[in-house]
Amino acid sequence: DGGITQSPKYLFRKEGQNVTLSCEQNLNHDAMYWYRQDPGQGLRLIYYSQIVNDFQKGDIAEGYSVSREKKESFPLTVTSAQKNPTAFYLCASSRLAGDLREQYFGPGTRLTVT
Amino acid sequence: QKEVEQNSGPLSVPEGAIASLNCTYSDRGSQSFFWYRQYSGKSPELIMSIYSNGDKEDGRFTAQLNKASQYVSLLIRDSQPSDSATYLCAVNYGGSQGNLIFGKGTKLSVKP
Numbered sequence: 001d002g003g004i005t006q007s008p009k010y011l012f013r014k015e016g017q018n019v020t021l022s023c024e025q026n027l028n029h030d031a032m033y034w035y036r037q038d039p040g041q042g043l044r045l046i047y048y049s050q051i052v053n054d055f056q057k058g059d060i061a062e063g064y065s066v067s068r069e070k071k072e073s074f075p076l077t078v079t080s081a082q083k084n085p086t087a088f089y090l091c092a093s094s095r096l097a098g099d100l101r102e103q104y105f106g107p108g109t110r111l112t113v114t
Numbered sequence: 115q116k117e118v119e120q121n122s123g124p125l126s127v128p129e130g131a132i133a134s135l136n137c138t139y140s141d142r143g144s145q146s147f148f149w150y151r152q153y154s155g156k157s158p159e160l161i162m163s164i165y166s167n168g169d170k171e172d173g174r175f176t177a178q179l180n181k182a183s184q185y186v187s188l189l190i191r192d193s194q195p196s197d198s199a200t201y202l203c204a205v206n207y208g209g210s211q212g213n214l215i216f217g218k219g220t221k222l223s224v225k226p
């Protein structure tokens with residue numbers, strides 16, 4: 001089955017610790033994205049990547065870092081510098097060709113930092 | 115600031131009725147438009163995409179786009195309780211990035 005996987009589904013960390021969220025896709029999509037969703041809020045873009053070894057900051061990149069060493073993988077690290085890390089994190093991917101550039105989402109990781 | 119606006123709801127409709135969800139966007143340069151359905155605690159699921167003015171139908175769903183009015187809507191015919199979810203409108207403003215701007219979503223409740 002083609003799709004996007006994220007792991008783990010739930011993650012609990014103590015304040016001050018860095019944590020890495022996994023995102024893998026086998027859709028052969030060029031572009032990958034990380035979003036954050038808070039209750040009652042829309043999705044906010046953290047980082048995106050259109051090609052291996054290249055990525056761009058989104059609207060709320062502070063306190064986060066990413067890498068894109070393989071086309072299939074786009075892990076997100078939530079660092080201790082992120083002031084409010086507790087949120088629902090969503091990874092998405094899309095083709096770059098074509099007019100629509102539909103984005104498809106993984107199941108998400110719910111991060112709780114105490 | 116590019117924006118996508120949706121009524122947060124909740125929008126409550128009886129089973130079998132037509133649910134109408136609306137979305138407005140701020141930038142006339144917008145190229146493509148998407149509707150996602152998000153069940154509570156789950157990730158968004160793409161249900162419709164549209165980029166030409168007019169209507170696009172897929173089963174019980176119809177997306178309507180009016181670029182002159184900067185307005186996109188989603189109609190759900192014969193609404194079912196399983197349609198109860200939050201519906202997110204997303205807009206691609208173009209450019210090379212293909213990035214989407216999301217509205218905050220409209221919560222739909224279909225009553226049996």
